[in-house]
Amino acid sequence: MSSVLLAVTDLRTAGEAYLEHIGRADEYGAVDLVLSLLDGGVPAERLLLELIAPAQRRVGELWAANEWSVAREHGATAVSDRAVAAIAARARTAPTRGRVTVACTDGEYHALPTRLLAEVLRLRGWQVDFLGASVPGPHLITHLHQTGPDAVALGCALATRLPRAHATLTACQAVGVPVMAGGAGFGTDGRFARLLGADAWAPTADAAADHLDRGLPGFPEPRQALGHLADEEYTQLVRRRGELIGRVMTVLAGAYPPMAAYRDDQLDATADDLGHIVDFLAAALYVDDAPVFTEFVGWTGGVLAARGVPPEALGVGLRIFHDELRDFPRARHLLVQGIEAAHPDTDLEI
Incomplete structure (x- = not known):
């Protein structure tokens, strides 16, 4: 078996153990597991996107199926947030590129996917200001004036937040900062990011990082009017x-x-x-x-x-x-x- 296949197999097996840890709100066990994989040579970005992200999707499925309670789901998410922090601290990378502000749109409290994006960007060498969940538009604009980032990455997990996301991305562009949209709220194909006039859209954190690596191209078609x-x-x-x-x-x-x-x-x-x-x-x-x-x-x-x-x-x-x-x-x-x-x-x- 090649080393690449072995790594994939180990990560899949680790995923089952990781889900068990977070399902028990076992912070120490989850952190020890991810750090042992990191120390064993699994890249930090893979841990974020191939271990923690799938586990969190599974947590949502278990809650929807009524197999996990709200309390258990919240506990698991809190532990995953700690695991992300542990990976970020161990794999800290000095900034070599520009500055990106990463935030959830106003009213959006599903912050972990956006946090994963922030950490992937840091691993790729970007200086990142991660502002967390539900950032009010006016406060985000104040932050942009104070820090002058090259771009904003705006997360929106639920379509119910789209009107506020629209106001936020329009305000960001009005002060000269392009917006990368991401999250299921913008549609699995990014159609609402296009409709609302975002400068770019990406379906995953690594795709968003690739976009920024290449620059921020605008959508080829003009913004549609919401007549x-x-x-x-x-x-x-x-x-x-x-x-x-x-x-x-x-x-x-x-x-x-x-x-x-x-x-x-x-x-x-x-x-x-x-x-x-x-x-x-x-x-x-x-x-x-x-x-x-x-x-x-x-x-x-x-x-x-x-x-x-x-x-x-x-x-x-x-x-x-x-x-x-x-x-x-x-x-x-x-x-x-x-x-x-x-x-x-x-x-x-x-």
Whole structure:
């Protein structure tokens, strides 16, 4: 077996052990494991992208399948953050290139993927200012004025953050700093990065680093106008968010009899779920992209099913939203598609 194949095999085996450590919130075990691999010759970038990143994806899958609790998922993520810090400290590289500011867009709290990017860039010789989760746009712009970076790398994991990401990247460009967009929120193909006018997009941390190695080319096509926002459906939906959720909760209590037996925590969880529906519906309206909403509905159905909530509960909620939003034709059309995504084998009459 070649040394390359041996390294891959060892890393895959190590991944199982690493997941076990973080699943127990075993910080010392996880850090000892990654540092032993680093000392054994596995490159730091591979540890970040081929060990820690896949483990975190698996953590998300285990939570969605209701095999891990929220507390266990949070503990695992905290341990991974410590493991990243340990690798970064051991593999510290002196800056030999320009300066990059790395931040999560305002409202985005999934910081670990963006942190991985920051550390990969440091390993490649960039001076990096990592600002962490949910950086308000005005504060980011102040930082740019104070530090004068060559580029901003903006992370967005959820499509619900796209309106704020749009405002942030536009403000960065207005002060002369190009923006590299990344994260699942911008679309698996980067289509929302293009739509919102980012200077570049990359699907992974190493691809983003490669982009910066070559410079920051702009997208070849001109920025698209968001003319669909003229109908103000997005603005009005966001404005009515709280009122709408309260109204749907009230109607849902009468339309879905099992709610009568819900505990307070179940009622709170239902209100949270309705809030997520509104937020993804608003995001889909903002970028005029139905899959933003329908894919969320499909994912939500799976998450609820894993927790014993029947699919008709989601369908009833979506129908109520549809009926409540009488003056929102685009939103109603998206909701019809969402209902179809929740019940793909059912003939609908709406």
